[in-house]
Amino acid sequence: MIIDKKSKILIVGLGLIGGSYAMALSKKGYSITAISKEQPDIDYAIEKGIISCGFAEVNANAVSSADIIIFALYPNVFVEWMKEYGKYIKAGTLITDVTGIKGAIIEKINNLVPQGAEFIASHPMAGKEVYGVKNADDGIFRDANFIIVPTRDNTPNAIEKCKSLGELLGFRRISYLNPKQHDEMIAFLSQLTHCIAVSLMCANGDPNLVSYTGDSFRDLTRIANINENMWSELFLLNKDALLYEMDCYRNCFDKLYNAIRDGDERVIKDMMRLSTARRKMFNKDGDNI
Amino acid sequence: MIIDKKSKILIVGLGLIGGSYAMALSKKGYSITAISKEQPDIDYAIEKGIISCGFAEVNANAVSSADIIIFALYPNVFVEWMKEYGKYIKAGTLITDVTGIKGAIIEKINNLVPQGAEFIASHPMAGKEVYGVKNADDGIFRDANFIIVPTRDNTPNAIEKCKSLGELLGFRRISYLNPKQHDEMIAFLSQLTHCIAVSLMCANGDPNLVSYTGDSFRDLTRIANINENMWSELFLLNKDALLYEMDCYRNCFDKLYNAIRDGDERVIKDMMRLSTARRKMFNKDGDNI
Numbered sequence: 001m002i003i004d005k006k007s008k009i010l011i012v013g014l015g016l017i018g019g020s021y022a023m024a025l026s027k028k029g030y031s032i033t034a035i036s037k038e039q040p041d042i043d044y045a046i047e048k049g050i051i052s053c054g055f056a057e058v059n060a061n062a063v064s065s066a067d068i069i070i071f072a073l074y075p076n077v078f079v080e081w082m083k084e085y086g087k088y089i090k091a092g093t094l095i096t097d098v099t100g101i102k103g104a105i106i107e108k109i110n111n112l113v114p115q116g117a118e119f120i121a122s123h124p125m126a127g128k129e130v131y132g133v134k135n136a137d138d139g140i141f142r143d144a145n146f147i148i149v150p151t152r153d154n155t156p157n158a159i160e161k162c163k164s165l166g167e168l169l170g171f172r173r174i175s176y177l178n179p180k181q182h183d184e185m186i187a188f189l190s191q192l193t194h195c196i197a198v199s200l201m202c203a204n205g206d207p208n209l210v211s212y213t214g215d216s217f218r219d220l221t222r223i224a225n226i227n228e229n230m231w232s233e234l235f236l237l238n239k240d241a242l243l244y245e246m247d248c249y250r251n252c253f254d255k256l257y258n259a260i261r262d263g264d265e266r267v268i269k270d271m272m273r274l275s276t277a278r279r280k281m282f283n284k285d286g287d288n289i
Numbered sequence: 290m291i292i293d294k295k296s297k298i299l300i301v302g303l304g305l306i307g308g309s310y311a312m313a314l315s316k317k318g319y320s321i322t323a324i325s326k327e328q329p330d331i332d333y334a335i336e337k338g339i340i341s342c343g344f345a346e347v348n349a350n351a352v353s354s355a356d357i358i359i360f361a362l363y364p365n366v367f368v369e370w371m372k373e374y375g376k377y378i379k380a381g382t383l384i385t386d387v388t389g390i391k392g393a394i395i396e397k398i399n400n401l402v403p404q405g406a407e408f409i410a411s412h413p414m415a416g417k418e419v420y421g422v423k424n425a426d427d428g429i430f431r432d433a434n435f436i437i438v439p440t441r442d443n444t445p446n447a448i449e450k451c452k453s454l455g456e457l458l459g460f461r462r463i464s465y466l467n468p469k470q471h472d473e474m475i476a477f478l479s480q481l482t483h484c485i486a487v488s489l490m491c492a493n494g495d496p497n498l499v500s501y502t503g504d505s506f507r508d509l510t511r512i513a514n515i516n517e518n519m520w521s522e523l524f525l526l527n528k529d530a531l532l533y534e535m536d537c538y539r540n541c542f543d544k545l546y547n548a549i550r551d552g553d554e555r556v557i558k559d560m561m562r563l564s565t566a567r568r569k570m571f572n573k574d575g576d577n578i
Contacts, residue, residue, distance in 0.1 A: 126503070145500070145501055145503065147501065173500065177501075189501060189503070190505065190506070192489070195545055196489065197509070197564070197568075198541075199538060199541040200482070201568050202541040202567075203477075203537045203541045209474065209477065209478060211434070211462065212414065212478060214414050214433060217479070217482055220485070220508065223508075224565065224568040226561045226564060226565055232557040232558050235549050236554065236557075239549060239550070243546065243549060246542075246549075249492040250539075250542065252487075252491040253485070253488040253535075253539065255491075257535050260524050260528060260531060261528070263525055265521050269517040272517035272521065274491050276517070278494065278513070279513040279514045281496065281499050282510065
């Protein structure tokens, strides 16, 4: 175990993800401190044994005594936090995050990390359509991917420790991508799918539809229940990659539209065959297939 | 029970849906005869007790002795079948179907139904991404909607019997729509969602994506595994309603695209708030919400 049991781990931001990290690590016997802006969240987390100690304001001592700091904040809040309080971080501290985009923040954060400390970006690809520490659930990592996003500035030791963190949290799979690859992948798999679900829900307001809805529509629109503050920020911070994926998708949608309009059965069937073949690669055990 | 236990029920087409109907009705004590083109399907269904008797060719006697005939065929095959064999149907027989579009077939079928028999359209909104009687499963109706699509030509007795059929099959909810309402609802809830899933899978062929895929993407693309023969036929038979829904959806998608491109956070957030509010109406117990 490369992360010593006596390591002081600080989590900044006790939301769903920060809270779930804290829960998983506490269960493994680590002592977790948290900084989060709402006192009731701190109280709740202590009462439930999710953290051992917490502060509703930034506590310089808690920051400077941490060996590992995990930031579970919105990207822009993370940057602002570092501008204001980054100076408290001591040399030797390992910093990581949970941010859903990487290119837009890594350099900014690196410029704010004090000499001797190190930031290694990572992204837990897990979530729920609910928020806050009261919904914390370390089970969400069990079937999920943990992505480490190193740059040439990172040391092998930091990469190795980050991997151990992913293992401790119980992720099914740990992998490595550079920031550009990460952001392109996220633009397609996550951001574009949220754009689609939101657009679909906005397209039709007939309240009678609920009565006729089957599971396919529910599955497709589950992510249309979306935190507008977090996701609008993520979209805008990854604008180029997202617009590119939206363009590619729209071209396919338009091709299908035109084929239906023109009665071009060959094109429709070709697209469906391609879609079916590709989707089979994504099947999991337990799929209804 | 309005459908007498001694009724002779004939199912034409032993696919997933025809087979699941047969399974549900046999369990309720009805004696089910089937006509389906593959002898191995007939043999399998008899062996498993799904039907009591079956024919791999159209048997005039089986058709003319049926009190109720359920057509579980592709729409165009249904029409062709009626052209060729509809004459065998006796007066007093109730005919229904499972077809996913209604406007394009009801009049055609009505013109082919012999004097004294009656066709009442219905649509079991249930399915799986697998095919054939070997995947028959009457459990798929339990949480699903059964839609009866009467026209002014239908008698109250036929509507009532069709309702009893939906009850016998175990549907959670039975409702009534006219053909136009049905086809518009299906265009949005079912056909558009399949168009979206197919387009999304066609938009990106990177095989590495599988490693990073979470449940959201899997949920959204489950229906991208699609039977191209059935669905291209359904799309083209409901072209006008489907193109209309595709247009509305694309307008929303374009609005979101433009807002992201222009950095217009207000529009993005407004759309997300609308989407979230509407999606909440679709929540079911057991949703992760």
